[in-house]
Amino acid sequence: MRHRIAAVVFMALALPATAAGILPSRFDVSGVAGGDALNVRAEPTTSAPVIATLAPDARGIEVVATDPSGRWGRVNAGEASGWASLHYLREEPDVWKEGALPAGLRCFGTEPFWSLVPEGATARMESPEASASFELKTLDLGHPSNQRRALVLTNQTATATATITPQLCSDGMSDRLFGLETLVVMHGEGGPRLVTGCCSVAGR
Template sequence: MRWLAAAALALAPAALHAQQDLPALYDVSGVAADDVLNIRAAPSASAPVMGALPPGRQGVEVVTLASGGSWGQVNSDEGSGWVAMRFMALQPGQEGFAAPAACFGTEPFWSLTRDGTAWRFDAPDRETRDFVTTWQGMAAGRRDRQARGLRDAEGTGEATAVIARGACSDGMSDRAYGLTLDLLIEGQGAASYFTGCCTLER
C-alpha cells in the first residue's frame, strides 16, 4: 500500500495540471538561481533544446499539455516548444475563462489590446478606436467560449468579441496560440469582421 501512496503523490502534479483550463499563465518555480528551465523541441527530456526560461520568470502562457500532462507547450521567439510542468506553478486567479491581453490578425494586420475593461483596436488605414466592456457572458452550455460586448468611448459604435479556446496560428510564425477571436465592429452605417488569435501574455 505504501508504494501505491507514493505513486499517487508522484502523479498528483500532472493530474492537477491536466484539470486546469488552458491556456493559462504560470510562473517558473523550483529552478535553481544558477540554472534555467529548458524549452525543448518536443515533449521529451531527450529532445533538442530550443530556448530557456530563467528561474523566477513570471507570466508564462502554457498553451496546451502533452498527453499525460507532464509537459506544457510555451512560445519562444518565433516558435513554440515544451517545458517540464513540474517546474511550472499556476498563477492565482486563473480559474474560469481568462481574458486575453491581446488579440491580432493578418491580411490586413490588426490588433485588439486590453487594459482592464478597456480595449484598443488598431489597424492600417483605420482610426484607432477605444472600447469599454459593456457585458460579457459564456455561451450557453459551454465552458470554452465567451462573448464580450464593447462600446467605443465616443458612443458612435459597438463591437462584439467572441473568444474561444482552440488551436490558432498567426500564419506568420511557428508560435502556437490557444485562443481564437471573432470580432464584429459596427458603427457609422458599416460593419467589419475580423478573425485572429489571442494571447494571455503581456
Template sequence: MRHLIGLLVIVFACGTAQAQPQLYRVVNVDQTDTLNVRATANPTAAIVDTLSPSASRVEVLEERHGWGRVIAGEGEGWINLAYLLRMERPAIGEFDAPGGLQCSGTEPFWGLQLHESGDATYYDGESLGAELVLNVVDARTARARPDPHVYYLSGAAEGVAVIASGQCSDGMSDRRYGWQASVDMRSPDGVSRLVQGCCFTPVLQ
C-alpha cells in the same frame, strides 16, 4: 444582438475544440539561473527559449507526459511542468471574463489587447497602425461553461469581441494558439469591420 449571435456562430464553427489554456508561474529555479524551453518534450532537446526564474503568466496550451507546450518566439516549445505552478488567470476589471489576452489576425492585419485594468487597445488597416484606445464596458462568460467570453468595447470605436478556447493558427508562423477570436468593430463613421484571429497571454518576465 444579431451581430453578436453571428460572432458566436463564427467562433464555434472555427478551429478545433480543446481545454482552456492554463496559466503558470516559474518555481524551483535559482535566481541566478533560467528555465529552458525545449523544442520537444525531452530534456535533451534543443533549447529554443528561456524564461526568468520570476516569470509568470506562462500559458500552457497542452500537457504531455509531464511537459507543457507553450508559445516561444515565432514557434512553440515545451517546459518541464516540475518547474511550473498553476496560478489564477486575472479577470478584466470587475467583470467575469479573463484579462491580459493579446489577439491578432491577418487579411486584414489587426490587433486587440485586453488589459486586466479594463482598458483595451485596437488597430487594423483602417487605423493605419494607430492604436485606438477603448474601454471594456461589459464582459461576460457563458453561464455554466468555461467559455466563450464576450467583451463589449467603447471609446474611439465601438465593438464586440468573442473569444473562446480552441486551437488556432495565424497562417504565418508555426505557432498553434489556444484561443480563437472574432471581433466586430464599428468606426465613428459607422463602418463595421468583422475580423478573425488568434489570442494568447504574453509571459510576464
C-alpha cells in the same frame, strides 16, 4: 506484499507530476536553481532537442496545452512553440474569473493587422488605418471553468462584437501557438466587417 508495493509504485509513476488548471493560463518558473534555466524542447520528452530556455525567475509564461501525460506544457519561446516540464512551472492564481477577462489579455490578427487590448471597462482597437477606444462589456456563460467570452464594444461612431473561444490558434506569422481564438465583427462606415485572430493571456 511485494506485488502490492510494485503496483503502488507503478500507479504513482503513471500519474502526472503536476496538474494544470484551466488553459490557457499563466505560470511562473519555480524550483530552478539561480544559475540554471528551464529547457523548452521541440517535443514533450527529455530526449528532444532544446529550442529555447526560460530564466529561473521567468514569470507570466503562457501554457496553452498539455501533452497526454500531463507532465509537459506547450509554451511559446521567441518565435517558436515548444514544451516545458510542468514540474518547474507554478500556475498563477485566479487568472480566469467569472464575469471578467484575464488581466493582460490581448487579441490580434493579420491580413489586415489589428489588435484589441481590453483595459478594465474600456478597450482599444488598433490597425494600420485607424485606432479607436470603446466602452467594453464582457459576457460569459456563468461557469468558472469555461473560458468562452463575448465582448461588446461601443463608442459614438461604431460598434463591434468579439467572441473568445478556447482553441489552439496560429498567428500566421510565426511558429507560435496561442490558446484562444477570436472572431470580431465590426460595424461602421462601409458596412459590417469580420476579422479573425488569436488572443493571449501572457500580458503585455
